[in-house]
Amino acid sequence: MGQSLVPTATTDFNVVILGMGGLGSVVAMALVAAGIRRLTLIDADCVALSNLHRQPLYLEQDIGQRKVEIAAQRLTAMAPDGTIATHPLRVETMEQLLPLALTHACMVDASDNFATRFLANDAALASGRPLVHGAATGLKGQLMTILPFQSSCLRCVFDAPPDVQVATCQEAGILGPLVLEIGWLMAIECIKLQTGAANLLTNALLTVNLETGVRRQIALARQSDCSGCT
Numbered sequence: 001m002g003q004s005l006v007p008t009a010t011t012d013f014n015v016v017i018l019g020m021g022g023l024g025s026v027v028a029m030a031l032v033a034a035g036i037r038r039l040t041l042i043d044a045d046c047v048a049l050s051n052l053h054r055q056p057l058y059l060e061q062d063i064g065q066r067k068v069e070i071a072a073q074r075l076t077a078m079a080p081d082g083t084i085a086t087h088p089l090r091v092e093t094m095e096q097l098l099p100l101a102l103t104h105a106c107m108v109d110a111s112d113n114f115a116t117r118f119l120a121n122d123a124a125l126a127s128g129r130p131l132v133h134g135a136a137t138g139l140k141g142q143l144m145t146i147l148p149f150q151s152s153c154l155r156c157v158f159d160a161p162p163d164v165q166v167a168t169c170q171e172a173g174i175l176g177p178l179v180l181e182i183g184w185l186m187a188i189e190c191i192k193l194q195t196g197a198a199n200l201l202t203n204a205l206l207t208v209n210l211e212t213g214v215r216r217q218i219a220l221a222r223q224s225d226c227s228g229c230t
Ligand SMILES: [Zn+2]
Pocket: 152, 153, 154, 155, 156, 157, 222, 223, 226, 227, 228, 229, 230
């Protein structure tokens, strides 16, 4: 029989979530529902009408209000015994992120841009904390879990943020159900980290294409010349 994936209520396992858009909403809801209720939410944005189809924590009545504040209210309503901290800021520097990484058991990168993704990767390496990375645009998404200096990091795979301007969700569009799919899978990685379960999604990039229905797991390996983890 495999190891239990039921989180234990007594744990002090806490998670910091970077980005409270679609992926962040879904991860937070899934974690709270699963019993992981010590969360720190980071996002500078306010709720916009165009967010609502893919960001299930927010309602039309929330438009114009800070996402982290609304998210904390909804998550607390789901689980009044939870502890939800909020940071309504745009994390752009290691000085901002490292203290948060060091005070949490796990980081979730649910951001929407490459600069933040690489910053999260580097903060994971600097703090030694595991990172669950996820991204979703259009009909395609991906995720991977990074155990610093044990498994492949983002820089092992991509080296550095691309120079080209990549379309944002706002520009490219995104299908709401894709966010649910990738977000749930990211939450499961957090639950595995909390329960100590084996078979983390490490040294692998899981890609999901909702247009074809195909999931692929691309094998990765730490690179001896990685600019991040060597
Ligand atoms: Zn690396």
